[in-house]
Amino acid sequence: MHNASKAIDNGRKNNDWTLILSEFDKLSTSVSKATTGFDKMPFPKFYIKLLVDLDQDxxxxxxxxxxxxxKTxxxxxxALNNMKIKVKKLSKQYEQMIKEYTKDPEAFMAEDEPSETPVSVKQVVTSEKPVGDEKQPDLDGFATVGKDGKAKTEQPQAAPDNKPVLVRLREIMESRGKKNTDREAQTSALEALLHRSTSSFQKIMVLLALIASRFDLTIGSTTAMDIKNWKAVQNEVNLILEIIEADPSFVVCEDADELDNDDQDVVPTKGQVVKVRGSVIGVIERLDEEFIKSLQAIDPHTPDYIDRLRDEPSLYALLVRAQAYFEKHNLAQSIPRVIVRRLDHLYYKPEQVIRSIETASKQLLPASVEVKSIVASSPDQLIHELCTYLYNQPTSMFRTRAMLCHIFHFALHNQFHKARDMLLMSHLQESIHQADVATQILYNRAVVQIGLSAFRQGLIKEAHSCLQEIQGTGRAKELLAQGIQQNRYGQQQVSPELEQLERQRQLPFHMHINLELLECVFLTCSMLLEIPGQAQTGPNSKKFISKPFRRLLDFNERQAFTGPPENTRDHIMSAAKALASGEWERARDYILAIKVWDLLPDTDAIKAMLVRKIQEEGLRTYLFTYASYYSTLGLSQLSTMFDLPAQTISSIVAKLIWNEELSASLDQVSQCVVLHQVELSRVQELALQFSEKAANLVDQNERLAAPPVRNDAQKVSN
Incomplete structure (x- = not known):
């Protein structure tokens, strides 16, 4: 600062305002850095004298x-004009000090400490050289230079801070967020204060400030918090809960008034309760979000991801402990928020995993911690209790998320009818488009899980109708928040801000629903419905049950050369063509060769169900395709051809006759199917043609009238 001041004096003598402007900027920056922060120095009064002299010049x-x-x-x-503007602005800022200086310059400057001349690098090095240290070489005027080009000098050890803990805490908090404040130094200072703290009030106040300081170390909303800092915050939250559990005189809550204690320690009298302003649930929610963010940033196929997942039981135990504390002090606003977080960690897990995480969390908690509102003996009952508590909350978001988590859990554990009925009775499908994006993603996951549950139980038509809503859009990855949909030709580019938001809401890998399994189930259900329907209506019919499946089948049939199947789609397309031609054995072999079935639980039962469905749909396809070539068909012959019991053949044929899908009659005496050749009249043929053209016209009008699909990253559900 003194060097810059001398350079300005030289510039004033030579009327060199360019030099004065340059040196004055350096001086102002140095004064600003030196007089801010919690280790600030006294304000240099020669700077005020220089401002007055420059104004006169x-x-x-x-x-x-x-x-x-x-002409100058x-x-x-x-440069003169720029200096005029700068001096005028700074004169307003330091108006009071300038008045004191102009009133009595000598008295004003006499109060300032005597300024020392700048010490050269050689003097610094030689003065800090310890006496008698023979190993330290004589630098002879040279010094070590750091990365910033400045000489590195050994800093003398700071004197011990004897200020009271709360006074020092206030000074640190006042410097929080200011420019040029070293955040890591703040965190270190708060850690030192925590070791000096003696009373419960001091520890609580320092811990709240320390947790906020650790969160400040993470810069940007996309950067994941350092795992070391994350674990430190988790330990500090546990320490706060331990203190306020042991000392019930203090309660940390969000609606507390600011304490006016003048930096003095607060010692409550017997029976008095002191409310300290702070948000335990806010810190826990931030910890949970940072945990998810760190999982998003780690490659899921590495051991690091597994190591990070091992921290989930300790986080879940913290949620349980916080819930017990909120219930004890009747903090009604925080209880549903922590229960929602518990539910988010449990609803997608199988029963064995829920039981293990509950056991692990109980071992991590003290014996005195007990949640009174939710007492469950089994995982199913635990999910039911958590959801029931949220159903009674006035906030609709809590109720909606609880309902969807409950539905997902039922569907995951093969309770399809209960999950489907709950979804239909909730009427969520009518209002889900108005919910936030995270709830829409949860709704899509619940619908998909219901479809998979129906498939596992052999309900092909129900599974197809559930999966059609997501798989039919071609954006399953985006709708389930399991990846970013790649922009195709002709689609509008998504802005970087929306793309960043989309990446932030992606689910961690261990919560994903396998997309290949999802596509395989959807296409298999479509095949079992579409091939018999196509055989019934004829090859030239434009009616279809599954548009994506029909599109894939038409593309496959247009191929000039088709080799052996290589992936899941190829296997299903080959099975569909074999089923259409009546070769159900080949179709069975193609379907069973798909390896993705091994991802489903109880694989053998599912494969047996698929074989039975292929046999039944193969029979229906055969009857629709070749009915016009036969007058009678023996049930025993059909039983031999499709490897089905005669009773099953009889029931399938009877159902076709009852639904008027097949013009035939069942002769129980001779055990055969009598096929009736019904020739359509000219009027009937024209009526069928008219109905098909009318259906096509309605379809085209609906396409023209429908609004265009928005390619917006914030709109994840139609």
Whole structure:
């Protein structure tokens, strides 16, 4: 600062305003850095004297320029104008100190500490050289230079801070968020304060500030918090809960008034309860979000992801402990928030995993911690209790999320009818488009899980109708928040902000529903419905049950050369063509060769169900395709061809006759199917043609009238 001040004095003598402007900027920056932060120095009063002198010089120079007819240097004149603006602005900022200086300059400057001349690098090094240390070489005027190009000098050890804990805490908190504040140094200072704290009040206040300081170390909303800091915050939250559990005189809550204790320790009297302003649930929610964010940032196929997942039981135990504390002090606003977080960690897990995480969390908690509102003996009952508590909350978001988590859990554990009935009775499908994006993603996951549950139980038509809503859009990855949909040709580019939001809401890998399994189930259900329907209506019919399946089948049939199947789609397309031609054995072999079935629980039962469905749909396809070539068909012959019991053949044929899908009669005496050749009249043929053209016309009108699909990253559900 003194060097810059001397350079400014030289510039004033030579009327060099370019030099003055440059050095004055350096001086102002140095003064700002030195007088801010919690380790700030006293304000340098020679800076005020320099401001007054520069103001007088600027006025004199301006008058000379007006009186002189000669043109001054353009760069010098521009620098003079800039200095005039800067000095005028700073004079307003330091107006009080300037008044004191102009009133009595000598008295004002006498209060300032005597300024020392700048010490050279050689002097610094030699003065810090310890006496008698023979190993330290004599630098002889040289010094070590750091990355910033400045000489590195050993800093003397700071003297121990003898200020009271709360006074020092206030100083640190006042510097929080200011420019040029070292956040890591703040965190270290707060850690030192925590070791010095003696009373419960001091520890609580320092811990709340320390947790906020650790969160400040993470810069940006996309950067994941360092795992070391995350674990430190988790330990500090547990320490706060331990303190307020042991000392019930203090309660940390969000609606508490600011304490006016004048940096003095608070010691409550017997029976008095002191409310401290703070948000335990806010810190826990932030911890949970940072945990999810760290899982998003780690490659799921590495051991690091498994190691990070091992921290989930300790986080879940913290949620349980916080819930017990909120119930004890009747903090009604925080209880549903922590229960929602517990539910988010449990609803997608099988029963064995829920039981293990509950056991692990109980071992991590003290014996005195007990949740009174939710007492469950089994995982199913636990999910039921958590959801029932949220159903009674006035906030609709809590009720909606609880309902969807409950539905997902039922569907995951093969309770299809209960999950489907709950979804239909809730009428969520009518209002889900108005919910937030996270709830829409949960709704899509619940619908998909219901479809998979129906498939596992052999309900092909129900499974197809559930999966059609997501798989039919071609954006299953995006709708389930399991990846970013790639922009195709002709689609509008998504802005970087929306894409960043989309990435932030992606689910961690261990919560994903396998997309290949999802597609395989959907296409298999479509095959079992579409092939018999196509055989019934004829090859030229434009009616279809599954548009994506029909599109894939038409594309496959247009291929000039089709080799052996290589992936899941190829296997299903080959099975569909074999089933259409009546070769159900080949179709069975193609379907069973798909390896993705191994991902489903109880694989053997599902494969047996698929074989039975292929046999039944193969029979229906055969009857629709070749009925016009036969007058009678023996049930025993059909039983041999499709490897089905005669009773099953009889029931399938009877159902076709009852639904008027097949013109035939069942002769129980001779055990055969009598097929009736019904020739359509000219009027009937024209009526069928008219109905098909009318259906096509309605379909085209609906396409024209329908609004275009928005390619918006914030709109994840139609």
């Amino acid at each position: 600027i006025q004199e120079a301006t008058q000379k320029d007006k009186a002189s007819k000669k 240097n353009a760069a010098n004149g521009k």
